[in-house]
Amino acid sequence: MTIQDRNPESDIPGKPTSASRTTLSHIMTNNDTNLLGTVHGGVIMKLVDDVAGAVAGRHSGGPAVTASMDEMAFLEPVRVGDLVHVKAQVNWTGRSSMEIGVRVLAERWNEAAPPVQVGSAYLVFAAVDGDGKPRAVPQVMPETEQDRRRYQEAQIRRTHRLARRRAIMELRQNRAAEGIED
Numbered sequence: 001m002t003i004q005d006r007n008p009e010s011d012i013p014g015k016p017t018s019a020s021r022t023t024l025s026h027i028m029t030n031n032d033t034n035l036l037g038t039v040h041g042g043v044i045m046k047l048v049d050d051v052a053g054a055v056a057g058r059h060s061g062g063p064a065v066t067a068s069m070d071e072m073a074f075l076e077p078v079r080v081g082d083l084v085h086v087k088a089q090v091n092w093t094g095r096s097s098m099e100i101g102v103r104v105l106a107e108r109w110n111e112a113a114p115p116v117q118v119g120s121a122y123l124v125f126a127a128v129d130g131d132g133k134p135r136a137v138p139q140v141m142p143e144t145e146q147d148r149r150r151y152q153e154a155q156i157r158r159t160h161r162l163a164r165r166r167a168i169m170e171l172r173q174n175r176a177a178e179g180i181e182d
């Protein structure tokens, strides 16, 4: 797989992954809990969307909106008093879209133990102009073997997302053509 250093449709120079990699950290309090007393998944998802938005904005050099969020995995519960670190980077770029990979780590706020991974997510952001229309982004330039693996895996997810969307559109068109209403 060739990773291009310019967006073929815009001639914008590429940007390295490290230029926009970002971490957001937050201590969980009683305001963040669900009825079971552990941290609400939606609180973590908000942090994930926030940090991914910061990465997308930094990489694309302007506004970017969440187009989709998939594969949000919660591996361990997060508790009050946990210091949560949400780390994000651009995994892959298309013409106007970017896949942002996010890792969620937690450690006790007052203990010097290594953080534990508690979740991960992949989001697609689209860079938009002042009218909310998609605009071209710089190609991401992976720098390490891990970045290159993430780029290749993101490409696979992209292929599956597009295929799923196309299959659903076709199904709907076929049902409409047969006169089926729902």
Ligand SMILES: CC(C)(COP(=O)(O)OP(=O)(O)OC[C@H]1O[C@@H](n2cnc3c(N)ncnc32)[C@H](O)[C@@H]1OP(=O)(O)O)[C@@H](O)C(=O)NCCC(=O)NCCS
Pocket (backbone or CB within 6 Å): 065, 066, 067, 068, 093, 094, 095, 096, 097, 098, 124, 125, 126, 128, 132, 133, 134, 161
């Ligand atoms: C995302 C959005 C800008 C896409 O606009 P659009 O007119 O459909 O434009 P396109 O079809 O050209 O899509 C733009 C890019 O986003 C990608 N994209 C669009 N919808 C997507 C989805 N559901 N999943 C993954 N990628 C998606 C396209 O593949 C395309 O990528 P590329 O340019 O790299 O090839 C538009 O749907 C939008 O504004 N959505 C609302 C976003 C928002 O408000 N988010 C916050 C929610 S509160």
